[in-house]
Amino acid sequence: MAAEVICVAVIGLGMAAKPHLAALRQLEGPIRVGGLYTRNAERLAAQAEATGWAAYDSVQAICDDPAVDGAILITPPNAREDLVAQLARAGKHILMEKPLERDLPRAERLVARCEAAGVTLGVVLQHRFRAGSMALADLIASGKLGPIRAVRLALPWWRAQTYYDAPGRGTYAQDGGGVLLTQAVHVLDLMLSLTGPVTEVQALTATTALHQMEAEDFATAGMIFANGAVGSMVATTAAFPGSPESLALDADHGAAVLTAGELVVHWRDGTRDTVGELSATGGGSDPMDFPCDWHRDLICDFADALRNDRPPRITGRAALEAHKLIAAIELSACEGRKIKVQP
The missing domain is CATH 3.40.50.720 (NAD(P)-binding Rossmann-like Domain)
Known part of the structure; x- marks a missing residue:
């Protein structure tokens, strides 16, 4: 000890x-x-x-x-x-x-x-340490939400060109990529911790005309999960002025939506629960605009x-799961076909 x-x-x-x-x-x-x-x-x-x-x-x-x-x-x-x-x-x-x-x-x-x-x-x-994230993890573990059937992930963030003008920023040599590995990795890791692994992806990545950079500032993918759920994701740093990321899980007993740190659960009986609160997440012009909690x-x-x-x-081993998914998304986008995610 x-x-x-x-x-x-x-x-x-x-x-x-x-x-x-x-x-x-x-x-x-x-x-x-x-x-x-x-x-x-x-x-x-x-x-x-x-x-x-x-x-x-x-x-x-x-x-x-x-x-x-x-x-x-x-x-x-x-x-x-x-x-x-x-x-x-x-x-x-x-x-x-x-x-x-x-x-x-x-x-x-x-x-x-x-x-x-x-x-x-x-x-x-x-x-994973946000109050809403932890509450959703508990709901899933308890079985109250029921089996997850569909997943919707969105990260509509903004980075000004000055962000990518910093030496090495958005390059493969320094960062290993763009929006996927630098920004979306957070919400992809959170998603996987709640849903379990993705088995297959069909993806597209691009660099929009809004940025001069080597790697991608836009990525989208369809996903098939090991538990049978289907899902979609879109992540970008070209969505001015930037909005909070969201993760929605549609399950048998209700729909759970995490928006930044706030969890809203819409139950099938018409009731609604809210945990946490909306907070800055660094999705706009200031990448560090979020609390240290x-x-x-x-x-x-x-x-x-x-x-x-x-x-x-x-x-470190748990963090590899998001890396495996990102690698599959990048390969799918490059080859234009459905790719199996490394188990």
């Missing part, structure tokens, strides 16, 4: 670090931040001064620090493989931003490396997993 106070280091201080740092400030006490590291010396100094946390001069210094239980890794996907190998060799547990890697084979190698080293790998797919709860779960020697709620 790890120490009661879990000590973490933070690696990577770009845009995605904002909710992590805010969450860690709220969690000081049961979780201690051993220090920060990024290759950008100016950014490192500024964040160390702003937070009062120490600055490491290298990843090796984190590996050599006996007080550090694990690292929160917030780098771009193309910077992960060597860092994970270094941390795993040192026996440091890892909580990693999504996606795991730029493609499925790399993601699978990364998960296997952590498993072989005996280190815990958690993944930041925080949509879900990150806070996810980080807290990861620390508790280390403390009690159990898997976190979202393991």
